[in-house]
Amino acid sequence: MNYASTIVGWGKALPSKSRTNADLSKLVDTDDEWIVSRTGIRERRIASDNETTFTLACDAANRALDQASLSAKDVDLVIVATLTPEYGFPSTASLVQDAIGATTAGAFDLNAACAGFAYGLAVARGFIESEMYRTIVLIGSDTMSRVVDWTDRSTCVLFGDGAGAVVLQRTDTPGGIGSTCLRSDGSGGPLLIQRAGGSRHPTSAQTLRDGSHYLRMNGREVYRFAVTATTEAAIAVMVDAGWTSNEVDLFIPHQANVRIIESAARSIGIPMDNVFVNADRYGNTSAGSIPIALCEALDHQRIQVGSKIITVGFGAGLAWAAHAITWTAPTASS
Ligand code: ACO
Numbered sequence: 001m002n003y004a005s006t007i008v009g010w011g012k013a014l015p016s017k018s019r020t021n022a023d024l025s026k027l028v029d030t031d032d033e034w035i036v037s038r039t040g041i042r043e044r045r046i047a048s049d050n051e052t053t054f055t056l057a058c059d060a061a062n063r064a065l066d067q068a069s070l071s072a073k074d075v076d077l078v079i080v081a082t083l084t085p086e087y088g089f090p091s092t093a094s095l096v097q098d099a100i101g102a103t104t105a106g107a108f109d110l111n112a113a114c115a116g117f118a119y120g121l122a123v124a125r126g127f128i129e130s131e132m133y134r135t136i137v138l139i140g141s142d143t144m145s146r147v148v149d150w151t152d153r154s155t156c157v158l159f160g161d162g163a164g165a166v167v168l169q170r171t172d173t174p175g176g177i178g179s180t181c182l183r184s185d186g187s188g189g190p191l192l193i194q195r196a197g198g199s200r201h202p203t204s205a206q207t208l209r210d211g212s213h214y215l216r217m218n219g220r221e222v223y224r225f226a227v228t229a230t231t232e233a234a235i236a237v238m239v240d241a242g243w244t245s246n247e248v249d250l251f252i253p254h255q256a257n258v259r260i261i262e263s264a265a266r267s268i269g270i271p272m273d274n275v276f277v278n279a280d281r282y283g284n285t286s287a288g289s290i291p292i293a294l295c296e297a298l299d300h301q302r303i304q305v306g307s308k309i310i311t312v313g314f315g316a317g318l319a320w321a322a323h324a325i326t327w328t329a330p331t332a333s334s
Pocket of ligand 1 (some may be wrong): 030
C-alpha cells in the first residue's frame with residue numbers, strides 16, 4: 001500500500017495588538033508611503049509580554065487538533081518550526097507537547113528560519129510515508145518582535161508575530177503532499193543573521209552594547225535571492241507534480257514582501273488572482289507565515305477538495321523549500 005500524507009486540521013494564533021505603519025513612524029524615521037510602496041505591509045501583530053512563541057504555538061496547535069476532531073492523545077510527534085524559541089533549551093516543541101497533553105508524542109524544534117514550516121512539511125511527510133508515524137502536529141511559530149532592533153528602520157518595519165499549525169495524517173486517498181523541494185545555500189548566511197547568543201558569540205556585555213543579538217539583514221541581496229529561489233522552487237515542484245502554471249489553483253508563498261510575491265508569481269506564470277496574500281496585515285511572521293496564510297485561505301473558501309496548491313518558504317540560511325499539495329480534507333466550502 002502506498003500511503004500519502006495529508007493535512008486534516010489547521011489553526012492559527014495571532015497576538016491581538018497590532019502596530020501600524022503610522023505607529024512605526026513614531027519610533028523610527030519612516031512613513032506609511034515608504035513601507036507600503038517597498039513591501040505592501042500596512043500593519044503587523046506584536047506579542048504582548050505574556051504572549052510568546054510557546055503560547056502562540058499551543059493556541060494554534062489546539063485549534064488545529066479541534067478542527068481535525070482529534071485528541072492530543074492521538075498525536076505521535078510535535079514539531080515546532082521556529083527561529084525565536086521560548087528558550088535556548090529545552091525545545092519549544094517539548095513545552096508544547098506537555099501543554100497540549102500529547103502524552104505519547106515525541107517532540108523537537110526545527111530551525112530553517114522563515115522556511116521552517118516548509119521544511120517541517122517535508123520532515124513530517126517523510127515520517128508519515130515511511131509509516132513510522134500516523135499523526136503529526138507541525139507548528140510554525142515566531143515572535144520576531146523579540147529579535148528585531150526597534151531602532152533599525154530597514155528591518156523593524158518588515159516583521160510581525162504569529163503562529164500557524166497543521167495536523168498531518170497518513171491516508172490511502174491519493175493526493176496530499178505530492179512533491180517536495182528542499183534547498184540551501186549557506187554561503188549566503190551573513191545576509192540574514194543573528195550573530196550573538198550562540199556558541200560563536202555568547203551573550204556578553206559587549207554583544208549587548210553592539211546590538212549583535214538583533215537580526216541584521218542585507219535587504220537588497222535577500223530580495224534578489226527571494227525572488228529567484230521562490231520562482232525556481234515553485235517551478236521545480238510544479239514540474240515534478242506534472243502541473244502547468246495554469247492548473248495551479250492557489251499559490252501560498254512566504255509572506256515577506258508583496259513585491260517579492262508579485263515578481264515571483266509573474267515569473268512562474270501564476271496570475272495574482274490565484275495567489276494568497278496577507279502580508280499587508282501581518283508582515284513577515286517567519287515560520288508562522290505559510291500556515292497562517294493557509295488557514296486564512298481555507299477561511300475565505302479559496303481552497304476546496306481537489307485544489308492544486310503550491311507553497312514556497314524562504315529565509316535565513318539561506319534556505320528555501322516548496323511543496324505541491326493536492327487538497328484532500330473536507331473544507332467549509334466543499
Ligand atoms: N523607511 C524609510 N526609508 C528606509 C526604510 C524605512 N523603513 N528602510 C530603509 N530605508 C532607506 C534606506 O536607508 C536607503 O536610504 P539611502 O538610499 O539614503 O541609504 C533607502 O531607503 C533604500 O534602501 P534599500 O534597502 O535599498 O531599499 P529597498 O528598495 O531594497 O527595500 C527592503 C528594502 C524592503 C528591506 C527590501 O530590500 C526587501 O524587502 N528585502 C527582502 C527582505 C526580506 O524579505 N527578508 C526576510 C527574509 S525571510 C527570513 O528568514 C527572516
